Amino acid sequence: MEQFFGFAFTGLPYGCTYALVAVCLVLTYQATGVFNFAFGAQAFASAFIFTWLTQYKNWSGFEAFLVSVVAMGPLVGYAFDRLLFRHIANSNTTAKMVCSLALLVGIPSLLPVIFGPQNLDATATILPFFNPNVVYFTLAGQPINGIDLSAVSVTVVVLVLLTILLRYTALGLQMRAAVESRRLVQLDGVDGNGVVAVAWIVSSFMASLAGVLFAPTFGAFTQDDYVTLTVVAIAAAAWALLRSLPIAAGMAVFIGVLTTVLQGYISPSSFFYATILPSLPFIFLVGALLFLPKMRELDASRDPLATIDPPPPPIAAASRAPTMNRIIRTLWWIVFAGFCVSMLTWIPDSWTTVFNNGLTYSIVLLSITLITGMAGQLSLCQATLAGVGAFTAAQLATHLGLNLLVGGLVGAALAAAVAVVLALLSLRLKGLGLALMTLAAALLFDATFFNETSITGGPQGISVQAKWLGTSAFFNFNGHAMFLLSLGVLIVVVFLVLLVRKGTVGRNLAAMRGSETATAGLGVNPSWQRIMVFALSGAVAGIGGLLHSLEQQVVSPTDWNADISLVLVVLVVTTSVTTVEGAIQAGIGFFVTEQVLTTVLPARIGGSSLTVVLFAFGALTYAAHPEGVLEYQKRRHTMRFERLFFAKEAEAEERKAARAISTSGANG
Amino acid sequence: MADGDHLLSLRGVCKSFGGIQAVHSISFDVDAGESVGLVGPNGAGKTTLFNCVCGQLRPEEGDVVFDGTLLNGMPTYKRARLGIGRTYQKVEVFTDMSVRDHLMVAERARRGEGRLWRDLCNMSNPTADEKERVDATLELVGITQLADISVNALGLGNCRLVELARALAAEPKILLADEPSSGLDLRETEELAAVLRTVQRERGTAVLLVEHDLSMVAQVVDRAVVMDVGAMLAAGTFDEVMANPEVRNAYLGQVDAV
Ligand SMILES: Nc1ncnc2c1ncn2[C@@H]1O[C@H](COP(=O)(O)OP(=O)(O)OP(=O)(O)O)[C@@H](O)[C@H]1O
Numbered sequence: 001m002e003q004f005f006g007f008a009f010t011g012l013p014y015g016c017t018y019a020l021v022a023v024c025l026v027l028t029y030q031a032t033g034v035f036n037f038a039f040g041a042q043a044f045a046s047a048f049i050f051t052w053l054t055q056y057k058n059w060s061g062f063e064a065f066l067v068s069v070v071a072m073g074p075l076v077g078y079a080f081d082r083l084l085f086r087h088i089a090n091s092n093t094t095a096k097m098v099c100s101l102a103l104l105v106g107i108p109s110l111l112p113v114i115f116g117p118q119n120l121d122a123t124a125t126i127l128p129f130f131n132p133n134v135v136y137f138t139l140a141g142q143p144i145n146g147i148d149l150s151a152v153s154v155t156v157v158v159l160v161l162l163t164i165l166l167r168y169t170a171l172g173l174q175m176r177a178a179v180e181s182r183r184l185v186q187l188d189g190v191d192g193n194g195v196v197a198v199a200w201i202v203s204s205f206m207a208s209l210a211g212v213l214f215a216p217t218f219g220a221f222t223q224d225d226y227v228t229l230t231v232v233a234i235a236a237a238a239w240a241l242l243r244s245l246p247i248a249a250g251m252a253v254f255i256g257v258l259t260t261v262l263q264g265y266i267s268p269s270s271f272f273y274a275t276i277l278p279s280l281p282f283i284f285l286v287g288a289l290l291f292l293p294k295m296r297e298l299d300a301s302r303d304p305l306a307t308i309d310p311p312p313p314p315i316a317a318a319s320r321a322p323t324m325n326r327i328i329r330t331l332w333w334i335v336f337a338g339f340c341v342s343m344l345t346w347i348p349d350s351w352t353t354v355f356n357n358g359l360t361y362s363i364v365l366l367s368i369t370l371i372t373g374m375a376g377q378l379s380l381c382q383a384t385l386a387g388v389g390a391f392t393a394a395q396l397a398t399h400l401g402l403n404l405l406v407g408g409l410v411g412a413a414l415a416a417a418v419a420v421v422l423a424l425l426s427l428r429l430k431g432l433g434l435a436l437m438t439l440a441a442a443l444l445f446d447a448t449f450f451n452e453t454s455i456t457g458g459p460q461g462i463s464v465q466a467k468w469l470g471t472s473a474f475f476n477f478n479g480h481a482m483f484l485l486s487l488g489v490l491i492v493v494v495f496l497v498l499l500v501r502k503g504t505v506g507r508n509l510a511a512m513r514g515s516e517t518a519t520a521g522l523g524v525n526p527s528w529q530r531i532m533v534f535a536l537s538g539a540v541a542g543i544g545g546l547l548h549s550l551e552q553q554v555v556s557p558t559d560w561n562a563d564i565s566l567v568l569v570v571l572v573v574t575t576s577v578t579t580v581e582g583a584i585q586a587g588i589g590f591f592v593t594e595q596v597l598t599t600v601l602p603a604r605i606g607g608s609s610l611t612v613v614l615f616a617f618g619a620l621t622y623a624a625h626p627e628g629v630l631e632y633q634k635r636r637h638t639m640r641f642e643r644l645f646f647a648k649e650a651e652a653e654e655r656k657a658a659r660a661i662s663t664s665g666a667n668g
Numbered sequence: 669m670a671d672g673d674h675l676l677s678l679r680g681v682c683k684s685f686g687g688i689q690a691v692h693s694i695s696f697d698v699d700a701g702e703s704v705g706l707v708g709p710n711g712a713g714k715t716t717l718f719n720c721v722c723g724q725l726r727p728e729e730g731d732v733v734f735d736g737t738l739l740n741g742m743p744t745y746k747r748a749r750l751g752i753g754r755t756y757q758k759v760e761v762f763t764d765m766s767v768r769d770h771l772m773v774a775e776r777a778r779r780g781e782g783r784l785w786r787d788l789c790n791m792s793n794p795t796a797d798e799k800e801r802v803d804a805t806l807e808l809v810g811i812t813q814l815a816d817i818s819v820n821a822l823g824l825g826n827c828r829l830v831e832l833a834r835a836l837a838a839e840p841k842i843l844l845a846d847e848p849s850s851g852l853d854l855r856e857t858e859e860l861a862a863v864l865r866t867v868q869r870e871r872g873t874a875v876l877l878v879e880h881d882l883s884m885v886a887q888v889v890d891r892a893v894v895m896d897v898g899a900m901l902a903a904g905t906f907d908e909v910m911a912n913p914e915v916r917n918a919y920l921g922q923v924d925a926v
């Protein structure tokens with residue numbers, strides 16, 4: 001028994017920090033409708049700065065705490081609200097999710113850009129009277145030091161203060177009312193925006209605090225440690241139905257304690273210890289999504305005033321002068337032909353690689369065009385599906401000597417199967433629920449299959465050899481052969497995507513984006529449509545994954561983990577998730593930008609990190625330009641060009657449309 | 669009695685939300701090709717009843733029988749394929765889609781089509797036959813000139829017509845229309861009534877019409893059913909029902925006051 005309590009007490013400090021973040025998630029979701037994936041990243045950012053100040057600048061823990069938590073936390077929260085989330089309060093779930101995912105991807109990449117890469121080793125505690133190196137007492141045989149004590153005591157104090165704020169103050173009452181309807185609160189003469197701002201400030205402060213309390217429990221820490229923090233908090237929030245603060249906090253502590261208790265009792269050499277234990281948070285998350293029926297209704301608006309929102313303003317009928325269309329199409333073909341010829345002739349090897357990387361990435365990104373652009377759902381495991389394809393082909397080639405292209409098809413089929421299983425598991429889920437389910441799947445793969453040396457060949461991966469492509473290494477396999485191969489596959493995939501989009505399934509999916517109720521009411525089975533597009537998307541991702549790994553000459557688990565899945569979404573959302581050009585521009589744009597930045601900028605800044613930050617910034621505009629900010633700019637400029645040169649023709653087109661609308665019904 | 673005699677039969681359908689009995693033990697029938705009005709004041713439970721028939725909601729008690737098939741527990745899309753079409757009180761159009769595409773979705777869905785491999789083999793282009801039928805429906809509802817315009821550019825009135833056309837494109841045996849005239853002006857309402865009559869007479873489609881505009885109901889329906897706070901108040905021919913003192917009290921009294 002004493003042993004049990006000993007294990008349990010070690011888990012408490014973890015559980016407490018998890019609880020803080022879980023409470024943040026529920027609080028902001030309730031008050032603002034935003035599920036902020038980025039709290040874990042905010043926690044990491046605070047811990048990063050806290051440790052940087054104490055470790056390299058010799059600040060005391062308390063001073064660093066004032067800057068990195070007391071000042072930075074609320075400031076960041078306020079900025080998020082004022083600059084970002086306030087403007088998208090009434091936009092759809094996908095837009096809100098994309099914004100918070102962009103922050104989740106952008107913040108950790110921004111830190112090394114500003115501070116340079118750092119080795120972080122947190123040893124300081126925030127409170128001067130708790131010394132991290134002193135064991136204050138032993139509890140059930142466990143030494144309790146200053147780090148443990150400060151984590152637990154600070155969490156308890158903060159949660160008590162939050163309870164008092166919500167229960168016994170006027171502001172708390174307004175916050176609870178804002179949960180029902182922000183607009184209702186405003187009608188009562190309360191500053192609804194003010195209430196929401198307070199929710200952001202309070203929760204960001206708590207996230208920062210959690211980050212700083214969490215870091216010293218590890219000592220040396222990296223961004224990956226904060227993935228666990230995020231996922232446990234999300235799982236706990238899900239079990240609280242994103243509604244109850246006490247249940248969220250309690251569940252978070254429970255998961256923290258359960259982890260250390262299991263760690264204590266299970267032999268470290270067992271399979272269970274290596275595989276199941278790291279997946280515990282994901283298992284909790286998947287469990288909540290599968291077994292709590294209320295999680296299916298997450299996106300249903302509970303706002304009693306939602307129906308009084310004015311309908312969106314009618315968009316001017318898209319008109320474009322036919323001459324303009326012809327010019328654009330011709331230009332496009334000229335550029336394309338020029339690119340192909342250049343790739344095969346004068347472009348140096350270093351840049352051939354960049355473009356090949358871009359082309360193969362584009363194929364993976366097209367799988368997102370299918371799911372997000374066409375089905376309107378956010379999948380956060382596309383890199384995992386790509387990895388399934390790549391690893392399958394590589395394993396088949398290593399062990400059976402199977403031709404890589406044949407293996408690629410098998411891999412694509414397997415990836416499609418995984419996608420179908422996911423679609424079946426999440427049939428009833430959409431929006432946030434589906435995003436969480438796919439995220440859990442990606443992390444589960446990272447912790448299990450992709451962590452298994454016999455499958456992935458360890459962290460350095462399996463080297464992929466061109467000779468596996470068959471006949472004398474595909475006629476002297478080099479950058480040019482790779483270019484032709486990826487271009488060919490890309491063209492095929494583009495055609496398939498276009499065919500699906502203009503076909504019955506594409507039309508049904510477009511209809512479902514507009515109104516799933518009405519689509520089902522016409523006789524379309526929405527689940528079946530979704531399963532089919534998931535399968536196709538999985539297959540496309542699998543093939544793209546293999547080709548990209550072939551270009552890299554290695555399949556490594558870090559190329560296809562959950563982080564990359566998030567980056568992929570951010571990339572394609574910036575250019576355009578609804579068009580095939582969007583995916584291609586994102587793929588090529590990413591690698592070209594990265595290459596340019598790494599060449600131009602000093603190594604300290606890190607070109608790859610900055611590239612991710614830039615795209616994350618682009619993705620933040622998703623709510624304003626759901627067609628993609630690049631696509632938006634493109635349209636704006638072609639419009640301007642058109643007005644300049646083809647004004648008459650465009651006007652005629654527009655007038656024709658306007659006339660049709662104004663005379664409708666007159667001859668019914 | 670044999671349910672085969674009626675196209676749609678409701679038998680003691682009940683649905684409540686928490687404490688509210690939105691629909692309480694409603695029973696009535698609609699015959700093939702018949703036009704029935706479902707009237708009642710706001711909150712009477714008309715839309716809820718529609719949702720129970722179409723499967724968006726599951727009634728707690730009672731049976732819904734359509735064309736000899738017991739619908740209980742059947743998903744919405746299967747009910748639609750049996751021949752139940754509807755329009756929505758709160759318009760449910762497909763944003764960003766052209767009017768013609770709305771009808772194409774219905775045209776294909778009716779036959780349960782939508783297989784991925786056909787799309788991938790480029791075998792899903794609209795056939796001449798399909799195009800013709802879609803054009804005919806557009807013509808019938810009188811929105812031919814809107815065919816290639818995105819619904820985003822249309823006003824509420826036109827969206828209602830698009831919904832009607834979309835429902836008709838699936839060639840349902842019964843059309844449930846939920847306040848199709850709200851948002852239309854007087855002239856448009858009259859045209860709509862004419863369309864509904866044509867649909868009923870020429871295509872033999874049964875119509876179950878929810879409508880607050882009683883003059884329009886009078887023009888369109890053969891029979892009427894009156895609901896109030898979830899319960900059925902009266903049923904019979906339109907004039908009979910309107911003469912019923914209880915109905916006058918619950919429904920017309922309110923209209924007079926306005
Ligand atoms: N999803 C729901 N949750 C809770 N209550 C509901 C729901 N849908 C309807 N109700 C309630 O059920 C009752 C019947 O509503 P319903 O929309 O069916 O009425 P209606 O006859 O269509 O009215 P109207 O003429 O205004 O359209 C109302 O009291 C309404 O508030």
Ligand SMILES: [Mg+2]
Pocket residue numbers: 714715716757846
């Ligand atoms: Mg209604």
